[in-house]
Amino acid sequence: GAVVSQHPSWVICKSGTSVKIECRSLDFQATTMFWYRQFPKQSLMLMATSNEGSKATYEQGVEKDKFLINHASLTLSTLTVTSAHPEDSSFYICSARVVGTGELFFGEGSRLTVL
Amino acid sequence: AQTVTQSQPEMSVQEAETVTLSCTYDTSENNYYLFWYKQPPSRQMILVIRQEAYKQQNATENRFSVNFQKAAKSFSLKISDSQLGDTAMYFCAFMEHTGNQFYFGTGTSLTVIP
Numbered sequence: 001g002a003v004v005s006q007h008p009s010w011v012i013c014k015s016g017t018s019v020k021i022e023c024r025s026l027d028f029q030a031t032t033m034f035w036y037r038q039f040p041k042q043s044l045m046l047m048a049t050s051n052e053g054s055k056a057t058y059e060q061g062v063e064k065d066k067f068l069i070n071h072a073s074l075t076l077s078t079l080t081v082t083s084a085h086p087e088d089s090s091f092y093i094c095s096a097r098v099v100g101t102g103e104l105f106f107g108e109g110s111r112l113t114v115l
Numbered sequence: 116a117q118t119v120t121q122s123q124p125e126m127s128v129q130e131a132e133t134v135t136l137s138c139t140y141d142t143s144e145n146n147y148y149l150f151w152y153k154q155p156p157s158r159q160m161i162l163v164i165r166q167e168a169y170k171q172q173n174a175t176e177n178r179f180s181v182n183f184q185k186a187a188k189s190f191s192l193k194i195s196d197s198q199l200g201d202t203a204m205y206f207c208a209f210m211e212h213t214g215n216q217f218y219f220g221t222g223t224s225l226t227v228i229p
Contacts, residue, residue, distance in 0.1 A: 034217050038158075043206060044219045057215070091158065097214045102148040102167060104210065104217065106160035 003027055004096050006107025013084055014115055021079045021110045023094030028105075029074040030096035035067075038091045038109075050077045074099075084114045119209050119220035127226040128197045135182075136192045136223050138207030144168075146212040149183065149190045152219075154204040163205070166190065168212075197227045 003026040013019050023033055031052045036044040048058045048069050056069035066088075068080040077096075081088050094107040118141045128134035140149070151163040166174045166183050173181050178195045194201055207220040 032214050036219075043222045044160075046216070046218055049215055049217075051215075093158075093160065095160070095217070097210075097217075102165065102210060102212070102214070104150070104162075106152075109158050 004030075004094065004105045004107045006094055006110055008110060009108055010111040010113075012113045012115065015085055016083055018080055018082045019084055019112060021081075021092055021094075021112075023077045023079070023096065023107050025075045025096040025105070028096075029099050030077075031074060031099050032097040033071060033077040034095045034097075034104075035069060035077075035079050036093045036095070038093060040091075044093060047079075081112065084112070086114045088112065089114045119207055119218050121207055121220035121223050123223045124221070125224045125226070127228055128194075130197055130199060130227055130229050132197055133193060133195045134197055134225065136194075136205055136207075136225065138190045138192070138220055140188050140190065140207070140209050140220075142188070142209065142211075144211055148210045148212070149181075150208040150210070151179070151181070151190075151192045152206045152208060153201075154206060154222075156203075160206075164192065194225075199227050199229060201225060202227045 005024045007022045033050040035047045038044045047062045048056045050056045050069050050071040052071045058064045071077040093109045120139045147168045149166045153161045164176045164179050180193045182191045205223045210217040
């Protein structure tokens with residue numbers, strides 16, 4: 001099946017620094033990618049919908065200046081957590097939708113720990 | 116935003132038995148997709164089954180089948196012949212046909228008991 005690669009799988013950073021997470025569709029084109037945040041034992045919370053070549057659509061309550069999303073190509077979307085703080089520590093997951101279909105594939109997730 | 120509700124936070128089933136996980140959703144759309152995903156401890160999301168709203172026939176994938184009731188906005192998952200490897204979190208999910216929004220339910224933790 002289709003593969004979505006997410007990198008890095010885990011990252012530890014100091015408070016105040018910025019962290020970039022990449023989401024790549026390896027063998028298909030994805031005009032739409034989704035970014036989620038998941039706390040332990042909870043569901044995936046949709047943060048934003050990323051459309052290739054246009055600005056991301058953020059869910060209510062998600063700070064767009066805090067969580068910068070760029071979707072510059074049909075195979076790559078990035079999430080940058082700016083000026084990270086310990087409360088930003090979480091598991092971040094991306095998913096990519098195959099163009100013109102209802103098929104969706106998920107990355108392996110990225111665990112962010114902010115010290 | 117659409118809402119997806121899973122009313123069973125935890126469930127358990129004996130190995131080889133059948134279990135049904137519930138899911139309801141709220142939407143004003145007529146055409147959409149519904150999914151069940153499995154998330155094992157590795158946290159990798161695994162697609163279990165997918166249903167397109169315009170199809171009346173319930174989707175099936177081996178031991179997994181759904182009962183899709185469009186008018187009632189209900190989408191339950193039946194797991195037959197439960198196996199130990201089925202132990203995981205199960206999430207029901209909804210996506211608009213345009214694919215611009217994708218929402219998950221709160222999840223059901225399923226434990227298969229040997």
